[in-house]
Amino acid sequence: xxxxxxxxxxxxxxxxxxxxxxxxxxxxxxxxxxxxxxxxxxxxxxxxxxxxxxxxxxxxxxxxxxxxxxxxxxxxxxxxxxxxxxxxxxxxxxxxxxxxxxxxxxxxxxxxxxxxxxxxxxxxxxxxxxxxxxxxxxxxxxxxxxxxxxxxxxxxxxxxxxxxxxxxxxxxxxxxxxxxxxxxxxxxxxxxxxxxxxxxxxxxxxxxxxxxxxxxxxxxxxxxxxxxxxxxxxxxxxxxxxxxxxxxxxxxxxxxxxx
Amino acid sequence: xxxxxxxxxxxxxxxxxxxxxxxxxxxxxxxxxxxxxxxxxxxxxxxxxxxxxxxxxxxxxxxxxxxxxxxxxxxxxxxxxxxxxxxxxxxxxxxxxxxxxxxxxxxxxxxxxxxxxxxxxxxxxxxxxxxxxxxxxxxxxxxxxxxxxxxxxxxxxxxxxxxxxxxxxxxxxxxxxxxxxxxxxxxxxxxxxxxxxxxxxxxxxxxxxxxxxxxxxxxxxxxxxxxxxxxxxxxxxxxxxxxxxxxxxxxxxxxxxxxxxxxxxxxxxxxxxxxxxxxxxxxxxxxxxxxxxxxxxxxxxxxxxxxxxxxxxxxx
Ligand SMILES: Nc1ncnc2c1ncn2[C@@H]1O[C@H](COP(=O)(O)OP(=O)(O)O)[C@@H](O)[C@H]1O
Ligand SMILES: [Mg+2]
Numbered sequence: 001x002x003x004x005x006x007x008x009x010x011x012x013x014x015x016x017x018x019x020x021x022x023x024x025x026x027x028x029x030x031x032x033x034x035x036x037x038x039x040x041x042x043x044x045x046x047x048x049x050x051x052x053x054x055x056x057x058x059x060x061x062x063x064x065x066x067x068x069x070x071x072x073x074x075x076x077x078x079x080x081x082x083x084x085x086x087x088x089x090x091x092x093x094x095x096x097x098x099x100x101x102x103x104x105x106x107x108x109x110x111x112x113x114x115x116x117x118x119x120x121x122x123x124x125x126x127x128x129x130x131x132x133x134x135x136x137x138x139x140x141x142x143x144x145x146x147x148x149x150x151x152x153x154x155x156x157x158x159x160x161x162x163x164x165x166x167x168x169x170x171x172x173x174x175x176x177x178x179x180x181x182x183x184x185x186x187x188x189x190x191x192x193x194x195x196x197x198x199x200x201x202x203x204x205x206x207x208x209x210x211x212x213x214x215x216x217x218x219x220x221x222x223x224x225x226x227x228x229x230x231x232x233x234x235x236x237x238x239x240x241x242x243x244x245x246x247x248x249x250x251x252x253x254x255x256x257x258x259x
Numbered sequence: 260x261x262x263x264x265x266x267x268x269x270x271x272x273x274x275x276x277x278x279x280x281x282x283x284x285x286x287x288x289x290x291x292x293x294x295x296x297x298x299x300x301x302x303x304x305x306x307x308x309x310x311x312x313x314x315x316x317x318x319x320x321x322x323x324x325x326x327x328x329x330x331x332x333x334x335x336x337x338x339x340x341x342x343x344x345x346x347x348x349x350x351x352x353x354x355x356x357x358x359x360x361x362x363x364x365x366x367x368x369x370x371x372x373x374x375x376x377x378x379x380x381x382x383x384x385x386x387x388x389x390x391x392x393x394x395x396x397x398x399x400x401x402x403x404x405x406x407x408x409x410x411x412x413x414x415x416x417x418x419x420x421x422x423x424x425x426x427x428x429x430x431x432x433x434x435x436x437x438x439x440x441x442x443x444x445x446x447x448x449x450x451x452x453x454x455x456x457x458x459x460x461x462x463x464x465x466x467x468x469x470x471x472x473x474x475x476x477x478x479x480x481x482x483x484x485x486x487x488x489x490x491x492x493x494x495x496x497x498x499x500x501x502x503x504x505x506x507x508x509x510x511x512x513x514x515x516x517x518x519x520x521x522x523x524x525x526x527x528x529x530x531x532x533x534x535x536x537x538x539x540x541x542x543x544x545x546x547x548x549x550x551x552x553x554x555x556x557x558x559x560x561x562x563x564x565x566x567x568x569x570x571x572x573x574x575x
Pocket of ligand 2: 043045174
């Protein structure tokens with residue numbers, strides 16, 4: 001089931017460098033939250049702390065708490081592997097496993113974990129996930145062909161299918177459309193709109209229209225100066241952010257009047 | 260923050276996030292244990308060898324020993340050193356490196372960047388074959404080669420360097436090849452798309468990116484040959500005095516020195532002769548071995564520094 005996420009006093013570091021400071025926000029369940037802001041302000045960094053992927057970078061660590069439905073993901077008794085099973089992720093560049101077929105890619109979360117699954121169940125998972133990712137009709141005749149043979153947009157939807165095949169509760173997407181053409185982008189935006197009935201979705205985007213189209217809430221991050229940590233400027237309903245933001249910097253950024 | 264005793268939040272979710280499958284934890288611990296055990300087992304011989312060499316070699320290891328040759332030293336005399344052998348080892352190793360690195364690196368570049376089809380396959384095959392050549396055979400080969408050119412009985416430093424090159428080239432090719440293959444193709448394409456010709460891409464992007472790894476590979480290749488004894492015994496011979504000239508006459512080298520001192524064995528001292536040390540040959544052998552180990556360590560250190568200096572830095 002989709003979960004809410006509460007972030008409190010979160011500071012994110014690469015070694016000694018504080019990349020993101022003092023983030024405080026709530027991500028509502030079954031909704032889409034968009035992160036916008038200039039490059040380098042720490043959107044990706046913050047996103048990756050939500051499924052404990054940040055700490056896989058040597059020296060990277062966080063202070064503060066990220067609570068999913070009241071459970072602190074950084075609590076000492078929490079297994080990061082289990083967290084990543086509940087919080088899926090889609091990366092900026094489509095990254096299907098080149099050695100696997102389309103079907104195997106969808107099942108990667110199961111197969112790579114050495115889990116046994118019956119043929120029938122596997123077929124069901126593949127079909128359900130690919131349908132969920134709006135890709136089924138395009139690939140159902142070539143499930144055993146390599147995933148790298150698909151177009152960029154199809155590959156990205158394959159990656160989404162792979163992410164939802166393990167039935168996470170939250171789905172993180174880091175600029176999932178930045179490498180895609182407008183038609184593929186639309187396909188993915190439609191998909192996000194459908195997925196939000198089942199998942200809590202967080203998406204980083206550089207495209208204002210996209211944020212306005214797909215998200216319910218929008219968070220604006222900014223950077224005071226290079227070398228300074230990025231900060232959350234404000235988070236509000238998307239309509240509010242785009243019509244009457246509380247902070248001047250947000251309005252400047254959205255309207256393109258940004259330094 | 261206040262410490263709460265009750266675990267907060269959705270208990271169902273908490274259980275889900277904690278579910279460390281027991282097996283994984285156990286496997287992790289077992290594997291950790293195995294790795295530590297393997298580490299200890301691997302360290303034992305290393306520590307034991309270093310300890311033995313240090314204990315036996317430290318007594319003779321001093322400035323006098325490092326700065327004097329064996330010229331005019333005989334019997335159980337408390338004299339003699341390894342200066343001539345250090346010179347020989349350094350010169351011959353340097354010459355072998357100067358021969359092997361260009362050949363090996365260019366071969367690796369050919370294999371990775373240009374080699375297609377049967378020639379590349381043949382080169383790979385012969386490099387693999389070369390890897391398996393026994394070092395004594397490499398020595399005989401170099402001797403035979405120079406005997407054809409300069410007549411039989413030829414002994415000089417350069418012949419030894421050639422023999423060592425035969426051993427070193429395949430190691431350099433292999434390690435450089437691995438390093439060059441690690442450079443992502445995107446970088447080559449990025450440079451090519453800027454209108455840069457292939458050879459400049461190779462030099463300025465591919466080599467520059469992989470230089471740290473190549474440096475490590477070359478250091479390891481040097482460490483591999485610096486202790487070779489048999490081919491040098493055949494090609495360079497032994498001598499008691501200092502010879503700086505690679506192209507004329509015999510030279511001494513550290514491994515050969517160790518072998519020679521050791522094979523001379525105990526000195527039959529006349530009883531009552533206090534200036535005669537019966538174990539002097541063994542002592543010199545140990546001290547020379549210690550020197551050789553120190554030289555290899557020093558080389559590794561230098562290699563590491565070079566690697567660190569060239570490694571891609573996080574700019575900004
Ligand atoms: N692997 C890393 N190591 C060190 N610093 C990093 C790393 N990744 C990102 N950073 C730094 O963290 C800051 C935020 O980067 P990022 O999260 O990628 O920004 P965004 O996604 O908003 O463009 C930047 O200053 C960047 O230089
Ligand atoms: Mg980013």
